[in-house]
């Protein structure tokens with residue numbers, strides 16, 4: 460399963476070196492996150508309890524700023540090594556006494572699957588399919604679409620926060636003044652869907668391409684994405700204490716940049732950068748922003764859209780940038 464590779468894969472895209480890259484080539488990304496953080500903190504009493512979902516190495520979340528002001532910080536991710544790196548980075552400078560005499564606590568990490576084990580459930584469904592050599596692609600894809608529809612997505616709005624796969628269980632509901640969804644949403648459904656691509660490729664290397672034009676598969680994939688996305692929003696709401704707010708950060712479109720794209724240090728990324736390809740990772744059919752948030756939340760302040768750099772183009776290799784979207788949300792009760 461792709462989620463099992465996260466700890467390894469994240470090393471290329473997260474951590475102190477990546478944050479230094481943001482600071483040099485894409486400060487707008489860090490500024491946008493800080494702005495939303497300011498907006499959320501202004502809504503909260505002093506010393507909030509904070510949960511950061513999809514925290515990884517907290518590359519874009521300024522943990523060093525949060526430690527002195529928070530009563531408790533819990534990081535949640537499947538990447539235990541990334542979270543340990545984030546905690547170590549603040550351990551030396553920030554743990555001890557705060558200016559007002561409080562003991563500053565080290566953030567804690569919970570290694571847990573935020574979907575409640577969707578990848579494992581889907582894998583179990585796919586294991587039962589009768590894969591046969593020479594089966595017509597439409598038949599294989601219809602069976603996979605059936606497996607997607609039959610995969611349960613635990614949703615806290617129906618039965619409390621999900622039991623989780625991973626070492627830990629998710630933090631208890633109703634405990635946090637601030638819950639941050641740290642650009643994790645699209646991975647929650649994309650990684651199980653990539654497990655399907657891996658299986659199809661194993662049966663017949665042409666099959667993954669066939670799925671692009673298969674309406675039955677595409678419709679089932681979008682229903683699956685939407686169920687996972689709504690369950691995640693319900694998890695944010697469930698984790699919040701009365702009076703709490705959430706910061707929802709997500710990627711929406713990914714772009715591959717031509718290797719010769721010039722990125723100017725300290726400047727916002729130009730909208731005119733030459734793109735080789737673009738992929739909408741969060742289509743509005745899956746989650747309309749902000750319309751689909753307004754069933755459960757009201758917006759605090761104005762949502763923000765910006766671009767972030769995942770990888771700079773270099774030595775003939777394309778770069779990767781993302782269109783990002785973020786908002787501060789207050790649950791409707």
Ligand SMILES: C[S@@+](CC[C@H](N)C(=O)[O-])C[C@H]1O[C@@H](n2cnc3c(N)ncnc32)[C@H](O)[C@@H]1O
Nearest residue numbers: 465513514515516517518536537572573641646
């Ligand atoms: C794009 S990264 C977010 C950026 C991250 N906050 C950072 O420091 O760079 C997405 C994060 O979600 C985590 N993730 C993906 N799927 C997950 C799942 N099912 N449960 C928990 N964490 C998951 C990944 O390990 C990764 O750290």
